Amino acid sequence: MTTTTSEKKKIDIDHHVQKGIEYHELGALEQATHQFRIAAKEGSPIGMLLYGLSLRHGWGCRANSTLAFQYLQKAAEHAVDGLQKSSEGKTKMDALLQSRKGELVLAIYELGVSFDQGWGTARSRETAFYYFKIAAQLGDADAQNEVGRCYYDGYGTKKDVYQAAKYYRLAAAQGRGLMGNSWIYKSKYDSVASTVDDEHDKSSSSSNKS
Incomplete structure (x- = not known):
C-alpha cells in the first residue's frame, strides 16, 4: 500500500517524538524539548503531551505552567478523539496512535493532575x-x-x-x-x-x- 504524503508527514513527526525521547533518556533535556516542541507544533498529540510536561517541569526550558496546561489540554482532546476511533480501516498513523495508547491515556491523566493541583489553570x-x-x-x-x-x-x-x-x-x-x-x-x-x-x-x- 502506497504511503500518502499526509501519512508520511505524520510518521516524520513521530520521528521527532522518538528522537526527543532518546535525548531525554540521555539527559540531553534541551535537545529533547526542542524535538517535542517541533512535534507538538505539527499537531502530534504525543508531542503535545511531552512538550507540555517539559514546560510544566522546566525540562530543558523555562517552566511555564500556563502554556504547559494548554498543550496538555490539546493532547487530551486529541487522545479522546483518537481512542474513540474505530479499529476498522485504520491508516498507518491510526495504528501508530493505537500503539501509543498508554501515552495518550497519560495525557488525560495529566490534565486531571493540572486541575487537581491548579497548575496553569484554576483548581x-x-x-x-x-x-x-x-x-x-x-x-x-x-x-x-x-x-x-x-x-x-x-x-x-x-x-x-x-x-x-x-x-x-x-x-x-x-x-x-x-x-x-x-x-x-x-x-x-x-x-x-x-x-x-x-x-x-x-x-x-x-x-x-x-
Whole structure:
C-alpha cells in the first residue's frame, strides 16, 4: 500500500517524538524539548503531551505552567478523539496512535493532575475527578488510584468507599497497589470484585489489540 504524503508527514513527526525521547533518556533535556516542541507544533498529540510536561517541569526550558496546561489540554482532546476511533480501516498513523495508547491515556491523566493541583489553570476538584475517571476507565493505574482516593475522601465527588475499593483494586491488579490499603480486600467489598475483574480483563484485551 502506497504511503500518502499526509501519512508520511505524520510518521516524520513521530520521528521527532522518538528522537526527543532518546535525548531525554540521555539527559540531553534541551535537545529533547526542542524535538517535542517541533512535534507538538505539527499537531502530534504525543508531542503535545511531552512538550507540555517539559514546560510544566522546566525540562530543558523555562517552566511555564500556563502554556504547559494548554498543550496538555490539546493532547487530551486529541487522545479522546483518537481512542474513540474505530479499529476498522485504520491508516498507518491510526495504528501508530493505537500503539501509543498508554501515552495518550497519560495525557488525560495529566490534565486531571493540572486541575487537581491548579497548575496553569484554576483548581477544580470536580474537573480533576472527571479526567481521572476517564483515564482510570481506560486502564491507567495511577488514575485508578486517584479515583480511589477521590471516592474515599469525597474529593470532587460523593464519598463512596465501595467505589474507592473497586478502583484501588483495579490499580492493585496492575501491580500499583498502595501500602496500607489492605482494607479494600475485606469481604464486605467483595461485591465489587467481579466488576474489577471484568474491567481489568477489558483493559488487558484492549492493550493486546493495540
